[in-house]
Amino acid sequence: MATSKSKTDNIVSSNQFPVVGIGASAGGLEAFKQFLGALPVKTGMAFVFIQHLNPNHVSLLPEILERISPVPVQSAVDLVKLKPDHLYVVPENKMVTTTDGVLLLEERTNLAKRSDVIDRFFSSLGVVHQSYAVGIVLSGALSDGTVGLQAIKSYGGLTFAQDGGSAAFKSMPNSAVKAGVIDFILPPAKIAERLIEINQPFHETADQESNTGASEEQIFKQILMVLRARRGVNFENYKSSTLKRRIIRRMALVKTNSLTAYLERLKDDLTEQDALYNDMLISVTSFFRDPEAIDAVCSEILSPLTERKLKNNEPLRIWVAGCATGEEAYSLAMCLHEVLADKLAALRIQIFASDISDIAINKARTGIYRPAEMEGLSKARVQQFFTKLDGNYQINKNVRDLCIFAHHNLLKDPPFSRLDLVTCRNVMIYLEPVLQGKALKTFHYALNKDGFLWLGKSETIGRHTDIFDAEKTADKIYRRKGPSGGYMDVASYARETLFKDMNRDSRKEEEEKDIFKIAEEVMLEKLIPPCVLVNDKFDIIQFKGETDRWLTLPKGKPSFNVLKIARQEISHELQTMLLQAKRSKEVTSRFAIAYTFNELQHAVNLQVIPVAAGNDVYYLVVFQPASSSGLQALMFEVPRSNEHLSYDENAIRVEQLERELIQTRINMRMITEEQEAANEKLQGYNEELLSASEEQQSLNEELETSKEELQSTNEEIIIVNKELLDRNDQLNRSRLYTEAIVDTIRDPLLILNQELRVQRASRSFYTKFQLAEKEVEGRLLYEIAKGKWNLPPLKDLLEHILPDKTVMDNFKVDNESEAGQKSVLYLNARKVQTFGDEQLILLAMEEANGV
Numbered sequence: 001m002a003t004s005k006s007k008t009d010n011i012v013s014s015n016q017f018p019v020v021g022i023g024a025s026a027g028g029l030e031a032f033k034q035f036l037g038a039l040p041v042k043t044g045m046a047f048v049f050i051q052h053l054n055p056n057h058v059s060l061l062p063e064i065l066e067r068i069s070p071v072p073v074q075s076a077v078d079l080v081k082l083k084p085d086h087l088y089v090v091p092e093n094k095m096v097t098t099t100d101g102v103l104l105l106e107e108r109t110n111l112a113k114r115s116d117v118i119d120r121f122f123s124s125l126g127v128v129h130q131s132y133a134v135g136i137v138l139s140g141a142l143s144d145g146t147v148g149l150q151a152i153k154s155y156g157g158l159t160f161a162q163d164g165g166s167a168a169f170k171s172m173p174n175s176a177v178k179a180g181v182i183d184f185i186l187p188p189a190k191i192a193e194r195l196i197e198i199n200q201p202f203h204e205t206a207d208q209e210s211n212t213g214a215s216e217e218q219i220f221k222q223i224l225m226v227l228r229a230r231r232g233v234n235f236e237n238y239k240s241s242t243l244k245r246r247i248i249r250r251m252a253l254v255k256t257n258s259l260t261a262y263l264e265r266l267k268d269d270l271t272e273q274d275a276l277y278n279d280m281l282i283s284v285t286s287f288f289r290d291p292e293a294i295d296a297v298c299s300e301i302l303s304p305l306t307e308r309k310l311k312n313n314e315p316l317r318i319w320v321a322g323c324a325t326g327e328e329a330y331s332l333a334m335c336l337h338e339v340l341a342d343k344l345a346a347l348r349i350q351i352f353a354s355d356i357s358d359i360a361i362n363k364a365r366t367g368i369y370r371p372a373e374m375e376g377l378s379k380a381r382v383q384q385f386f387t388k389l390d391g392n393y394q395i396n397k398n399v400r401d402l403c404i405f406a407h408h409n410l411l412k413d414p415p416f417s418r419l420d421l422v423t424c425r426n427v428m429i430y431l432e433p434v435l436q437g438k439a440l441k442t443f444h445y446a447l448n449k450d451g452f453l454w455l456g457k458s459e460t461i462g463r464h465t466d467i468f469d470a471e472k473t474a475d476k477i478y479r480r481k482g483p484s485g486g487y488m489d490v491a492s493y494a495r496e497t498l499f500k501d502m503n504r505d506s507r508k509e510e511e512e513k514d515i516f517k518i519a520e521e522v523m524l525e526k527l528i529p530p531c532v533l534v535n536d537k538f539d540i541i542q543f544k545g546e547t548d549r550w551l552t553l554p555k556g557k558p559s560f561n562v563l564k565i566a567r568q569e570i571s572h573e574l575q576t577m578l579l580q581a582k583r584s585k586e587v588t589s590r591f592a593i594a595y596t597f598n599e600l601q602h603a604v605n606l607q608v609i610p611v612a613a614g615n616d617v618y619y620l621v622v623f624q625p626a627s628s629s630g631l632q633a634l635m636f637e638v639p640r641s642n643e644h645l646s647y648d649e650n651a652i653r654v655e656q657l658e659r660e661l662i663q664t665r666i667n668m669r670m671i672t673e674e675q676e677a678a679n680e681k682l683q684g685y686n687e688e689l690l691s692a693s694e695e696q697q698s699l700n701e702e703l704e705t706s707k708e709e710l711q712s713t714n715e716e717i718i719i720v721n722k723e724l725l726d727r728n729d730q731l732n733r734s735r736l737y738t739e740a741i742v743d744t745i746r747d748p749l750l751i752l753n754q755e756l757r758v759q760r761a762s763r764s765f766y767t768k769f770q771l772a773e774k775e776v777e778g779r780l781l782y783e784i785a786k787g788k789w790n791l792p793p794l795k796d797l798l799e800h801i802l803p804d805k806t807v808m809d810n811f812k813v814d815n816e817s818e819a820g821q822k823s824v825l826y827l828n829a830r831k832v833q834t835f836g837d838e839q840l841i842l843l844a845m846e847e848a849n850g851v
Helices: 002-008 028-037 061-066 117-132 146-154 171-178 188-198 211-231 240-253 259-268 270-280 291-312 327-346 358-366 379-385 433-446 506-510 515-527 568-584 649-744 763-769 792-804
Strands: 019-024 046-051 073-075 086-089 094-099 102-107 133-137 158-162 184-186 316-321 349-355 386-389 392-395 403-407 419-424 447-455 468-472 477-480 531-534 540-544 588-597 600-613 616-626 749-752 758-761 807-816 822-833 839-849
Touching: 019 028, 019 117, 019 146, 028 046, 028 061, 028 188, 046 061, 046 094, 046 117, 061 073, 061 086, 094 117, 117 133, 117 146, 117 240, 133 146, 133 171, 146 158, 146 171, 158 171, 158 188, 184 188, 188 240, 211 240, 211 259, 211 270, 240 259, 240 270, 259 270, 291 316, 291 327, 291 419, 291 447, 291 468, 291 477, 316 327, 327 349, 327 379, 327 403, 349 358, 358 403, 379 386, 419 433, 433 447, 568 588, 568 600, 568 616, 568 649, 588 616, 588 649, 649 763, 749 763, 792 807, 792 822, 792 839
Parallel strands: 019 046, 019 133, 046 086, 073 086, 133 158, 158 184, 316 349, 316 419, 349 403, 419 447
Antiparallel strands: 094 102, 386 392, 447 477, 468 477, 531 540, 531 616, 588 600, 600 616, 749 758, 749 839, 807 822, 822 839
């Protein structure tokens, strides 16, 4: 069963070394031999070679490559674990993918005609190994590998293609280059050399953890400071391994081998700062990604939500956090169209989609996607929700209108509120736990009661079960629970930094560990009394030492609240101390509190110490065994004299009761003072409410006036909008009328732009000269029909005479074909000024046979 599950899930690998996928077809073996010949024995990388092979022919590739490979070669088998400095050759008749650092192989019995084996492997490689993934396409026919390289590049990996000069068959590498998914175009041997160069920075191994490693870590932090000052985004608590691989990628692209040199360049080069910032933002998304999960969201979450919202006449509000280029937001919008159908107009829907990448947000707003980005969409959905535009596809306006795209940092900017569903998929996997917790608290604040949170396949709520319940664990759908907490800003803008001073005194932080720090760590480990750390709700988040003498598990529902698991005799005192420390923000102490443990009477000293961590306040509860007889020296108990070293049992009990009585009086007095203060506050609040009521009444009157003004303004806007719609209809009718004229006239007609490229041709032109649309539109007039109109008199008309005139009639051009047949062209030309100051040329022509 475990194997079956692994076949369907791409689990992100914890391996911290590059995995290089090499895809090839015809002519690729020779190229791969050149690649291997340039590799050293130790690379720190794992290599997987996959080639289009005849499924019915036994391959001898492992034996052939073993003779020349500097690293061990083995034939890939199912569930083999990838290791550095090993080469894995995929056998014939096998489809290969990867998950959690292992290879998964399956038979190609029913898939023998498929030519996407490289795409499938590269796509899984990008998902699983992310910034550690490397994709290389060598010689081969067709276009296998292009889609997979796009996935690797999206997840932050590196991509290579063999250059056309050295490739025996250029189709595969050229397809990837034309798609814009290649970082480096090199001969095979140079690809290997560049790979080794790129893998050197931040290559942390046991023998490299020296002063040099510390220096590299300092440079890494300074690079993040540059980005923070430039864009106001603090990457400090993002996954450092991912960020370092992104920096390595930029270093390779700008051909810088030294981290220090790259930092110096980065400080002075704003363009490179922006390029690195955009590389840090991982925009990985697609339409209807994880189909099973999105089907569950549509049928089991959105469908009941929309029914309830329609019944209560409430808006449906959704937040897609980290939306990248918008595919997920539009997928939800399409789902709502399908769920609601003709009821869509009756429900107000707001899908807020946010990201910190300006480039991604701008693309999402246009809603235009390349054909390669349309994977995951059925033909029916493409026909229903998209319009073809210049070879690409644009989301229809009725879907775009449901989505509002905004530049927004979910870790810094105030969140959207009153939400029914929050989706944040494949964002938190790039964050350290401290930011994951902050993000989850932000989502909890933003959601309505019983609102839903949808995370990515590799993400969970972790220990935050106090604010979310699992609704559908397999699909990572959670339901909000508990009372609303206050929103807290979790990140702040960086101050502008003078980068020329950044290196000053940095070496002082890298001094060797001194003896004083070592001694402190030993004392903390050996001498610290038992204690627990609790949050502002008094839930324990960390135990230190043995605390079972004072804390015990409660009966019934499990809890980590310190007041619920403290022994009964201690709980009341502890609650008073915690509340007092929370109010005063000062240390509170209690001594010799009696309790029963193992049917014996004991005493304990308690101390509550407030601990501030940014905007959060935690409390350290310290326990110390105490002796009421005064025989035991205590860590924070009031010192005693040594005059009386022992009491009888009655005296000890009397002293205990006296202390409890004194403490009870102190508690009563404190409660009375708090009560009086609360009464005074309530009286003040009452007076403020009366005053606010009067202000509210005045404000209501002002609002009534403003409402009337708004109604008047709305009427004006409605009128203007109606006029705009009428004018838009007129323009559409005029456009249709013009197109009908162009297609109806008998004489051939061309519409040229200023560069003399054909913008449009009439139907009669195509019929007359037996040409197809793809042979004409977008091409120079002189190039079409094998240069039929590449005539000196015509050039003179269009390039010299017409620019000075706006009209030219009956211009005669003599022409002689290659076969010697003479003809005459009679031309009428008009210059037309369009909206936006673009100049077009209308060129009507008639061809007559010459004499």
